[in-house]
Every structure is written in structure tokens, then in C-alpha cells.
Amino acid sequence: MKWVLILALLAEPLAAQAARARLEGRIPDVAVPPVDSLVQVASGEGLPTEPLIQKALEGGAKHVTAPRIVAAVQVSLGQLRDARSLLARASADTSVPPPEITTVAWALRRGLPAPVVERVVAALPRPPRASAMHAVADLTGRGFDPDSAADLIITAIHLGLQRERLLDVSAAVAHELQRGHTRPEALAVVRRELPRVPGPPKPTPNAVVRARRPATPSP
């Protein structure tokens, strides 16, 4: 774990140095210095820089104006800071890997209240927590009360479900909704069946045969 953290901490400054090269030509020239500056700030604070670069590239691809790109990157930086603060509050582990910060920032962006995120972090003392966050956010996105959604996922964690299997819990609830249950009924049905939830459908052999790796994009 320590080595992973050390490697992650070393990788971030290197990524930050390469950020300018990735941004040039992809976003308006006038936006490159401020975005690069924000990336360097994030790197200096030990925050992940990739979400900031991705946000800038997204803005450039969508032909957004330079001020709006810079503003969006600033918002993303703020979300990363909030995520790290939340993780520091909720987790006993003082070292916070950058991917976990990205995960929590994403959970907050998906509309999960900070206290709910903290509960999920506390229920999972060690990373990765991404699937748990997405499972709760999936339920919240379907109109479930965030606390009730978190209760169900935390129960599943306590019953031994981990990682992507937690996504199967939220999928099972969605399935019960489709079968005509009300939201409280769907939660109750799935909770009663835990930890037995069906896995995801496997890709069909045809899909596997058709699958291709993305082509190398032209610069």
C-alpha cells in the first residue's frame, strides 16, 4: 500500500508536467496558461490532476470559450479539494490515494450529500470505494432517499459484498422497480435477499468477437 501511494505521489507531478503538452492545440491558446497553472496547483497540493486535464479537454472538444473552460477547471479543483477534506474527515487512514479523491469528487458531482458519502467511506475503511459510491449514486439517481440507498449498500458491504458486486445490488433494486414494486418495497425485497443478488449479464460471445480496442486518435 505504501509503495502504491509513493508511486502515485511520484506519478502526479510527472503527469502535471506533461499536462501542457496535452492541452496545447486542444483548447484555446489563451486558456492554456491558466489551466496549466491550476493543474500545477493541484499537483502541488497532492490532488489528482487528470480530472482537471480531462475537463479542459472536454471544454476544448465542445468548442467552449476559454473563460468557461478555465471556470470549469476551477470548479473541478474545488470539488477535488472538498473530496479530500471529506475523506480526511471520514477515513481513519491519513494517506488518501488520488484515485479515491477522484471517486469521492465524482460521487459529490452525482448529487450525493456529503454526510452520505462520509457514511460510505466509514463503512469501507480501505479503498477502492468507487463501486460503493456509484451504487449509492445510482439509487439516488432513481429517486431513492440517499440515506436509505446508503443503508442498503452498507448492509451489503457488511454481508461481504465488495467492489463491482455492489453495483449488482443497485441493479437488483432497479429490477424490482421494473417489476412494479414501490421504492420501499424494492429496497425491502433486495435487502431480504442479501447477499444473494444476481450478477450482471455476461457479454454475449458475439459482443466479445466484435469488441475492438479504440483506434489511436489522430492528433
Added chain:
Amino acid sequence: MMPIDSRIHQVLDGELAVTALPAELRPAVERLAAAAALLAAPVLAPSLEPRVMAAIRRPAPSRGRRLLRWLATPHTLTLRVRPVWSLALAATVAFLTLVPTGHEGPDIGEHEGIAQFVARFPGARTVHAVGTFNDWRPGSIPLEDVDRDGVWRATVVLPTGAYEYMFVVDGERWVPDHLAERLVADEFGRENSVVIVRPAHR
């Protein structure tokens, strides 16, 4: 060669009675009479010659004809196999039949999964999936509408994780994936779709 007594000739020709011969010549007459009787007897297999000649004239059957004849002829096969070898053979056949060889489709790593993009854009000329999986650069994940029914599809191998994306239609129109269950604000006034790629090998 001993010359035959002329009296023996006369006996064989019927000109002289056997009893008229001296006793020492009679055995010779009897042997010659027996030989003549043998020569006068009919041949046992009068059709042998035609059959031999027919066999000589008929061309030898080709290798393929001989094989066909062998295949069409019933044979008795006796296999003596130990049951353990039979089980091993059955297990090998089952393994080769049931276990995927890995030669179909791409090799998918431990931390990779398959993402399927499906969207309905009737009349579109091109559709691309663009997102954090390809640095928001159009061109690397084109969707295809093979049967021209307006439904565009792409199946790609991606590293596991969560990705934000949109579809780019005809190179200029940015459209979220309406079939995606997850959406997130893009900070530019619109919403990105979210896909979570799970490991293909579980």
C-alpha cells in the same frame, strides 16, 4: 529315350490282343493305357482360361476405388482401450469444445472490460463516442449502422473504471446517450453520460 516295342504299338492301336504279348511287355502296356485314359478325361474347369484372360485384361482398380470399396465393405473392428484413456480422451474433447480458445475477439486483460454503445440516430452520416476514455477526441470509437436501420453500435475494450462521454453526430452535434442510466453535469450547461466498465474476467 527307350524305343517302344512295335508290338506295344499294335496293342495300343487295337491290332493285337494284350494276351498275345509276352508277360514282360504287359506292365508297360498297362501304364501307357492308364496315361492315355488320363489324357482322354475331360478338363475339370473348362472356364478357367476365359476367367484368367478376363482378369488379365481388366485394368487394376484405382486407389480411390479400392478405398471406396474398403469403406463400403463391412469390417469388424475390435478396440481394446483402457477406461482411463477413454476418460482422458473425453475430458480433452470436452475441454477443447467448452473452453474458449481465446482466438476469437481481442485478448482482454485482467483490468479491462467491454463497453457497448448503442444509439438511435436515423439519417446520421457518422456517430462517434467521445469521452474521458479517449481524451475527448473524436475518431477513435466510431459507431456503425451496418443494416442502415438508424441504430448505431460500437463494442470496445476499455480499462475498467467510470467514464464520462457523449456522442458526436456528423462531426458537430454533441448528444448525450439517452439510454445511459447515469448522467452527470458537465459544468458547461449540459450533461454527460456515464459508463462503468467492469472487469470482463470475473
